[in-house]
Ligand SMILES: Cc1ncc(C[n+]2csc(CCOP(=O)(O)OP(=O)(O)O)c2C)c(N)n1
């Protein structure tokens with residue numbers, strides 16, 4: 001029998017996944033700032049503290065470096081912490097523990113240990129929170145061997161990938177776009193996982209491949225719907241994991257469509273788009289390309305407070321439509 | 333003016349610090365500014381509710397005496413670093429409310445030309461090096477500014493405002509240590525309003541009073557009632573004198589309370605209505621200051637009324653200014669990322 005499928009928001013899906021993980025394994029616990037009675041800055045933990053108690057839903061002081069380090073230490077020694085950063089921007093305060101410790105511990109110790117920690121990062125712009133609360137820093141962590149970095153784009157994936165992350169023996173970093181938290185979608189009850197390291201073809205098409213991440217997946221799908229009415233048939237690949245990247249799915253798609261557009265919210269330069277483009281240029285798909293690869297990413301600036309400026313700083317649906325259309329029509 | 337003349341004939345010798353230290357005119361100015369902070373916050377809140385301001389904001393209603401008391405002995409070119417709850421600090425250091433409103437409205441006439449908003453409000457011209465979106469982010473920066481002051485022999489004193497929550501960040505501890513080792517002219521002001529977002533100091537902080545942390549860094553740790561203007565100003569006065577004399581930093585813990593939620597999305601589930609009510613009706617810093625001013629004969633009802641009216645007008649004009657100001661052009665998104673060079 002199939003599990004009951006309901007409409008849940010992305011935030012509810014994550015909350016449900018954390019509850020299931022805690023029900024299944026008493027080593028799983030949550031840590032973060034204001035995740036208890038406050039319910040988390042984005043209400044993702046919600047009332048979990050009432051169900052699991054303050055010993056398993058732990059409010060930390062405002063101490064990101066120490067908090068992340070405590071989670072790493074607990075993971076190293078047998079627990080299964082899920083650590084919430086209040087905003088992904090505050091990863092910058094905890095970089096030492098994430099990059100120097102969590103990511104390298106197993107390697108440095110010759111495989112004697114594992115660090116099964118999960119860290120959650122509310123990310124992205126669009127809320128008027130300005131330059132220090134709106135960044136997309138996933139590529140920073142994607143650059144570090146030893147970490148796995150995922151960006152679920154739907155409620156279904158958010159739940160399934162979080163459960164996969166908890167089951168994973170290595171550190172998994174989950175970037176959750178803040179504007180997705182209210183997005184609703186079908187989510188089955190009970191336990192299931194969505195594999196880390198596997199992209200998803202969210203829409204099949206013949207004329208162009210759009211590789212998108214996180215919130216840009218939905219924007220790409222919306223753009224594709226418009227382009228369809230113009231006779232342009234877009235394939236949308238949801239990358240889902242940026243490390244380890246599912247190269248084959250992207251390669252196969254580009255071989256089929258012969259055109260590649262990468263869309264992501266983070267600053268364009270030195271980001272995921274560069275990686276995907278280079279990967280294709282190095283692969284057998286290169287010979288299939290009919291046009292130069294195009295990247296659409298964030299502007300080369302911090303995120304501004306002013307709402308109009310904020311909007312133009314990251315790719316929007318009309319930008320994707322224009323870029324895709326130009327690419328297919330050979331406009332440069 | 334009967335009350336005023338009574339004040340003159342009374343000896344001031346037994347009055348609290350500020351009533352001995354400052355003129356009636358100066359003290360009225362303080363009341364004016366406290367009202368300006370209060371009404372600014374209320375005005376900003378209303379504009380937010382009406383959709384004129386987006387994002388979020390952290391209001392300092394209830395903490396006015398702390399901001400004003402600390403800034404009282406500062407000279408115009410002394411500097412401060414501020415926090416996400418920084419509107420009061422900004423006004424206390426001399427900012428114009430119209431340019432603050434303009435910033436909140438995202439306009440080019442704002443202090444940050446619409447790029448920063450509430451959380452990054454600054455007034456560099458008046459020595460406010462900026463609010464901060466990062467808890468504790470401003471503390472080492474203040475120490476750096478104090479290092480500049482010492483190296484460049486400018487004589488400037490620097491104040492770093494931060495909340496109780498910030499005292500658990502590593503930056504706080506590292507910064508205090510360096511300031512003490514190098515005897516820098518900096519004053520650390522912890523505005524302890526009892527909570528870092530939802531987490532009470534009892535749940536987050538190992539010491540009962542944050543001022544006790546000063547002992548670990550060999551500097552004076554002073555506790556003041558942050559809702560009593562005179563107490564705050566007196567402590568600040570002493571710390572500024574110590575800093576100017578080259579004797580090094582002080583940690584002041586100003587115990588206060590925020591009347592509003594942490595930010596615009598707070599449901600206040602971590603504290604009781606009774607607690608909030610108690611602070612609002614029994615320990616409101618403006619009410620307390622006003623009644624002292626009255627009691628000691630520095631102002632009468634008419635004087636208070638005049639201040640309230642003037643402030644109301646200033647706020648209304650400020651909002652109008654912000655509304656009428658232009659938005660930045662979207663072609664200017666790339667400005668200010670780097671320093672423009674000729
Ligand atoms: C490094 C960092 N961690 C967390 C936050 C989110 N945050 C913003 S304000 C705040 C509470 C700060 O408490 P406190 O320092 O006591 O200042 P208050 O808000 O009470 O004025 C938190 C957790 C942040 N902005 N920066």
Ligand SMILES: [Mg+2]
Nearest residue numbers: 495496527528
């Ligand atoms: Mg506080």
